[in-house]
């Protein structure tokens with residue numbers, strides 16, 4: 001008790017010598033300065049109440065978000081609430097072409113890498129949806145309500161009867177990428193014709209939706225050296241293909257273990273009941289139920305590229 005009093009007295013003396021402002025309020029931020037009183041002034045009661053109110057508000061918002069996710073999962077018939085993906089990585093992984101998928105001069109000439117999986121230890125997968133034939137409003141509602149990230153690869157001949165549907169998708173934060181003008185088997189075409197198919201689609205997406213894609217996926221996953229040189233010439237940076245494909249009624253795997261792995265890119269299609277075994281929401285349900293049951297969250301591909 002006594003030594004405490006002495007310390008306070010010394011502190012007051014030091015404060016008095018160092019600063020003649022009386023309250024030391026010229027430097028309210030620098031609590032460790034020699035000139036400051038050793039004992040911090042008590043925070044006004046109103047500030048503590050504000051901090052408490054903020055914490056309560058944040059907890060309430062988190063609780064409401066979780067409730068909304070649970071309600072959306074129930075509304076769309078999911079078996080479990082999907083897991084939330086970790087935040088985007090501070091440092092993006094180095095993407096290289098999958099072994100056996102290279103063309104001549106691939107790395108030396110900086111051609112877009114072709115890959116089926118993003119290198120990561122995180123239990124995440126990426127959903128990609130191709131072509132654009134089916135334009136189901138329920139799919140837009142479902143993915144929005146579930147806050148499900150995915151990446152679209154579009155072919156002009158399939159989307160041109162309703163560009164507006166994909167504008168709504170873009171407005172919801174989905175990246176629209178390149179899947180050629182007419183979905184040809186590219187290796188059968190000359191360099192000039194491949195370039196028209198790929199660079200023509202870059203122009204369509206830029207004109208219609210305002211951004212030039214960085215991602216291109218060759219139809220059927222088939223490409224040759226000309227494909228990647230043409231793609232690079234009109235601004236493509238990456239050529240992701242896929243490691244699994246999900247349909248409304250089954251899965252197909254590239255790997256012999258017939259499993260999903262961390263960082264796998266999953267393919268699906270804008271395909272409806274007429275040319276599939278179910279609707280787009282049926283496909284999303286099958287996809288989410290499996291990845292959630294296996295402990296995977298769905299992440300945004302663009303966050304890793």
Ligand SMILES: [Zn+2]
Pocket residue numbers: 130131179183219220
């Ligand atoms: Zn396709």
